[in-house]
Amino acid sequence: MSDATETCIVCDKVTTEDHAAAHRYFDGRRFTLCCPICLRIFEQAPDRFARGDRPQTLIQQLIDEIKWRDPSS
Ligand SMILES: [Zn+2]
Numbered sequence: 001m002s003d004a005t006e007t008c009i010v011c012d013k014v015t016t017e018d019h020a021a022a023h024r025y026f027d028g029r030r031f032t033l034c035c036p037i038c039l040r041i042f043e044q045a046p047d048r049f050a051r052g053d054r055p056q057t058l059i060q061q062l063i064d065e066i067k068w069r070d071p072s073s
Helices: 036-044 046-050 056-069
Strands: 005-007 014-016 022-026 029-033
Touching (some): 022 046, 029 036, 029 046, 036 056
Antiparallel strands (some): 005 014, 022 029
């Protein structure tokens, strides 16, 4: 158990280590993903998130794509 807060690299949501959906390592750094959707987005362009170049256009495209493919959400 850990109460340490972490911030999702994709959407900036604050979560905790226990509640994060996943952690990914890239370029020797550890990134927190709050949910499966953020995980999928991160995996499209981990190098760009790692650089701090948060690709908003890419995020929006991928969110739209995921919503379209999964109308139940
Ligand atoms: Zn997130």
